[in-house]
Amino acid sequence: MTIAPSLSRQQPVSSTHPGPLLKVEDLSIEFGPEGTAVRVVEGVSFSIDAGAAVGIVGESGSGKSMTSLAVMGLIPSPPGRIATGRILFEGVDLLGLPRSRMPEIRGRDIAMIFQEPMSSLNPVMTIGDQIGEAIKLHEKMGREERRQRIIELLKLVGIPDPERRLGAYPHQFSGGMRQRVMIAMAVACNPKLLIADEPTTALDVTIQAQVLELMHKIRRTLNTTILLISHDLGVIADICERVIVMYAGKVVEDADVKTIFRSPKHPYTRGLLQSIPRLKDENTRLYQIPGMVPLPGTIKQGCPFFPRCPDRIDKCARETPPLLEITSQQKAACWVSAGATS
């Protein structure tokens, strides 16, 4: 696949900034009126280097989507609020920027794909107009040049007969095709960071594989840094080299994908891995982590995973474990894995 020159970025990605592309420090997000607010994300820190692909995995309610929305500056507010932390993008704190600056960054530097391709496209605009709008908002370009760019983008994401299809409306596309359109729209301005929030969850399995293949292709051809949010470790392992595991609004493990599959250090990660169905042991019951994810705000002290943990010790009930470095490649928020015994 050759890519027309207009699609590749003029200057190399992050030429000026030396550190990681995205650095999230101690991010906490609250919902509800001040005073009685509930923290749905607490003290989350991680960083992503330019060109990397990092996944965040967790159950619904673990705070993974909220974390990604916070990076986009799209936390619905009210009732949501960022209580603490910094989000450094190329060294600039996005939370410190005036509100009016965020639209310049959204779609141009950081773009996002959402979970529901069926409802994420505007039903009364043609897909050509919707992709074109993403370009028009950030780049000065003539009408014909823009049209050519839209056609290139549609080709890139594998929509057949793009010249004709750009005049079609979302309802004329299947779910998989709509997700391709969403991806085309997201990469229209060749963003440095692409956040994909459960991009394949709403799609059936064969289409999932195609969309994942497309994500690989985007990464190869556009050299985009990817932050992939999913509840499915398999999907993350397919795309990412590193994975961040979130539980009850906190990061509980952060390691590269191979290490996590080989030796998970947090009992929650182990539970997640055990609950992936495998072909060879078809006669055993699928593993299930006992108990339920605690409701936000219900855990007052100790490890949030304590009530469900098979390896818990007394210390876990008293003190909340921070994200501890186990090896240089792996961090886990677990006292037991870090060597505590009582």
Add this chain to the structure above:
Amino acid sequence: MLYRLADAIPTIWLVLTLVFIAMRILPGDPAIAALGDGALPEQLAEFREKMGLNVPIWQQYFNFLIGTLTLDFGKSYMNGAPVLDLIARNLPYTIQLTVAAMILGTVIGIPFGVLAAVKRGKLPDSGMRIFSLVGYAVPDFYLGALFLIGFALNLRWFPINGAGSGFFDILHHLFLPALTLALVKAAFIGRLTRTSVLEVLGKDYVRTARAKGARENRVIYRHALRNALLPLATGMGLSLLATLSGSVAVELVFNRPGIGRLLIQSITERDYGVIQGGVVVFALMVVFVNLMMDLLYVVIDPRIRVK
């Protein structure tokens, strides 16, 4: 579309029949109403013969239907003018009033509704709520009378009656009655817009638009409003019909010519032909408005467009 037109025929027939029956059930004799209490029996008989009132009722009904089909509603019992002429003379005024009220109501209602939705729970929203409550509660004839007394009688900014001639004079005469109807309409449209926009603002594609980097104004007017217009179109159609019937009262209050006033006048005079003709015209307008609304959907919503 032809099917839709054919669909309207039973509706119109039903309206015609109901009007015919209602007119015959109402007490009062058109001949006496036209000629006065002192009229001689021979004069009454002659009048009935001339107006086709001496034949059996089923034949009157039949004649009426045939007449309607050929757009011949007969003559006015009162002044002998052909009913069609009377209607043709009055109809433009009613259309002027309705269209003006519709435009004014929409122009006031939609931005207010959007503002209330965007500033939800803040001052504009409360203002909108009070405005729409008043708009719902105050009847149009009362509001019209207030305007008439305030702006026309006391301040003398506007003429008291009539419809005027010449473009600016017509607008001058039109303003107060149109405003009366428009305020009631704006209350309704504003409320509807607010609900509709609020709902749409929570949709995923609005989030997508923000994720692209669209600023709030663009998000609201390009992405949210057009989608919010879909449910709004239904409400607007209903509200246009309400304005048509509202125009009856407002035409009376402002002493404006129009179908509404013509109808009221002919009902008091038992002028069967004019009443029947007027009602048929109203029914046709209702059918026409509904048809237009269907067309509007097709324009707004690509999903309804037939390939």
